Amino acid sequence: MELLQDRIKDNNNMCFGCSQANPIGLKLKFTLDGEICRTEFEAKEEHQGWNGYMHGGLIAALLDETMAWWLWFNDISIMTAEMTTRYSYGVPINTRLVVESWCEEVKRGRLYLMAGRIILPDGKVAVRANAKFMKTELK
Numbered sequence: 001m002e003l004l005q006d007r008i009k010d011n012n013n014m015c016f017g018c019s020q021a022n023p024i025g026l027k028l029k030f031t032l033d034g035e036i037c038r039t040e041f042e043a044k045e046e047h048q049g050w051n052g053y054m055h056g057g058l059i060a061a062l063l064d065e066t067m068a069w070w071l072w073f074n075d076i077s078i079m080t081a082e083m084t085t086r087y088s089y090g091v092p093i094n095t096r097l098v099v100e101s102w103c104e105e106v107k108r109g110r111l112y113l114m115a116g117r118i119i120l121p122d123g124k125v126a127v128r129a130n131a132k133f134m135k136t137e138l139k
């Protein structure tokens, strides 16, 4: 599938989640597959909290970024206004993760209610997130 992201040529983008130039970033790449935005990620030792497991704050960053990219693909500039994260299972390092996001509702034309999840190789959903994103004039 084409990486729409590759169309973006912005050498100044140093986003921690998606910049390919940020030396300490996650370097995520996204696809939009119908109504689902998706990325894959494998956490390494430097992403750990407890030994063997990904740090919860970085897990939230992974989900935040994936939800933000659904909106970016749809040409909507946003800021994260609120986010909740439900951690059901530890996210192991050195394991291929699939992260998905989608839009559930738009309120008053400006508040986007988004959802996301992290899926382990056995199909279990390790983490779910819900967030409110506010449309802004950024871009």
Ligand SMILES: CCCCCCCCCCCCCCCC(=O)SCCNC(=O)CCNC(=O)[C@H](O)C(C)(C)COP(=O)(O)OP(=O)(O)OC[C@H]1O[C@@H](n2cnc3c(N)ncnc32)[C@H](O)[C@@H]1OP(=O)(O)O
Pocket: 008, 010, 013, 015, 017, 018, 064, 065, 068, 069, 072, 078, 079, 080, 081, 082, 111, 132, 134, 136
């Ligand atoms: C070409 C270049 C390529 C580069 C390619 C890079 C790609 C890039 C990818 C993206 C990458 C993203 C990265 C991850 C996303 C971040 O990390 S964003 C960073 C984290 N978030 C922030 O810092 C946000 C900080 N907060 C703010 O900026 C502002 O508070 C907000 C959220 C924009 C809202 O401010 P505001 O527009 O002044 O809104 P405000 O007047 O307070 O409220 C408006 C209305 O919304 C309501 N409201 C406000 N907050 C909420 C809430 N949480 N819940 C419900 N209602 C709310 C208010 O009650 C109000 O209602 P009404 O009075 O109108 O009825």
